[in-house]
Amino acid sequence: MRGRFNRFRRRSTLQIEQVEKFVNYVNMTMRKRQDCRQLSNMIERIETYDALDSLSEECDKVSKTLEGTLSRRADYQGKFMNKLHQS
Secondary structure: OHHHHHHHHHHHHHHHHHHHHHHHHHHHHHHHHHHHHHHHHHHHHHHOOOOOOOOOHHHHHHHHHHHOOOOOOOOOHHHHHHHHHHO
């Protein structure tokens, strides 16, 4: 009788651990999605600002020609997410 109870206990404990791992995975995934949405919203707000204050019309023209080739998201988005989840 004790052998059956011990096997049942071990199986139950294993199932509980597996469910906890699954719940933790789902929570982590949902947190990442929420973080990505928040970052996207921040990026949209930030992108409306000019990165440079132009000193003259010539500077304004040069910055507008470079605007399409420079991406404010490219280098920082992944790095920020990694730092966010490490802390």
